[in-house]
Amino acid sequence: MLLAAGNGLHIPTTEELxxxxxxxxxxxxxxxxxxxxxxxxxxxxxxxxxxxxLVPKGIQNLMEPLYTFIREQVVIEVMGNRPDALRxxxxxxxxxxxxxFCNIFExxxxxxxxxxxxxxxxxxxxxxxWFVFNVQGIISQGVGHYFKGIxxxxxxxxxxYILLTPIELVSVFIVRPLTxxxxxxxxLVAGNTLLAVFLIFTAYTFxxxxxxxxPLIAIFPxxxxxxxxxxxxxxxxxxxxxxIFTILTAVYVGESLHGH
Amino acid sequence: xILAEITGxxxxxxxxxxxxxxxxxxxxxxxxxxxxxxxxxxxQPELAGQSRTTxxxxxxxxxxxxxxxxVLSFIIS
Numbered sequence: 643m644l645l646a647a648g649n650g651l652h653i654p655t656t657e658e659l660x661x662x663x664x665x666x667x668x669x670x671x672x673x674x675x676x677x678x679x680x681x682x683x684x685x686x687x688x689x690x691x692x693x694x695x696l697v698p699k700g701i702q703n704l705m706e707p708l709y710t711f712i713r714e715q716v717v718i719e720v721m722g723n724r725p726d727a728l729r730x731x732x733x734x735x736x737x738x739x740x741x742x743f744c745n746i747f748e749x750x751x752x753x754x755x756x757x758x759x760x761x762x763x764x765x766x767x768x769x770x771x772w773f774v775f776n777v778q779g780i781i782s783q784g785v786g787h788y789f790k791g792i793x794x795x796x797x798x799x800x801x802x803y804i805l806l807t808p809i810e811l812v813s814v815f816i817v818r819p820l821t822x823x824x825x826x827x828x829x830l831v832a833g834n835t836l837l838a839v840f841l842i843f844t845a846y847t848f849x850x851x852x853x854x855x856x857p858l859i860a861i862f863p864x865x866x867x868x869x870x871x872x873x874x875x876x877x878x879x880x881x882x883x884x885x886i887f888t889i890l891t892a893v894y895v896g897e898s899l900h901g902h
Numbered sequence: 903x904i905l906a907e908i909t910g911x912x913x914x915x916x917x918x919x920x921x922x923x924x925x926x927x928x929x930x931x932x933x934x935x936x937x938x939x940x941x942x943x944x945x946q947p948e949l950a951g952q953s954r955t956t957x958x959x960x961x962x963x964x965x966x967x968x969x970x971x972x973v974l975s976f977i978i979s
Binding site: 720824825832882885889 | 955958962966969972976
């Protein structure tokens, strides 16, 4: 209120922050960033696995711990140490790097926009995961057994099914993809808005100090520290959201593999 | 005599309330999850990795409710 009084501090609304002009060919900055993220994550995996050595060098050194992490901590821990589960390591690894690159664009200077903060991308990824876990469940358990395992889980007395079956139906087939998409999307919208507010506040207080130093000299350090701290926090959020998307995919596919 | 006057759109109050109320439950829930995970890994440090993975899963499921409120606050206009 102190600063908003007429001096021209303008906090952009969400619509302004997430609207981008089209670049032609139906492409805008968001689409361009998706393509960039896909190309980067393809290049980084291909280059890392092209000349595999026993003693890793260069980029292989960087990607091997990530591969080991996906394999040991995500797949074996969540889906079990079985050959049909280990087939999913490349899929989950690519998913992780793609989402990570998309998210990390939020803090890259000059780009400063995570494409996953637009709903289309997360929604597409969630629908893809929905198809993957359903098709995998039908393949490895058979149609009847798969749906029976979800809708009528064994080991409960039959009157419970009146309550349980609708809940399971909604939670598995509707809430799962919805939360998967909304979680990624909302975290990055919140992060991007937060960063924008802190950075605009910092820039504004810095530009006003020279004109009228009265109250702003006390606020500027806090705004600046907040902006820097939020940058670090957003890098953490980028990693954690990519990890959570990957591990939830592993949980869903793992349930389809083993039964409920 | 008018002591105080508030002008503006009442729906902005709704936006604030939606997110604020939606954050209460998940806030408590995430606190409980983290507390239990710390408890578990203090009792059995050899299972710390497993309990951390489970903690992230629990946080992800709980957090979804707060995020629904967050998205809803954009939808309300």
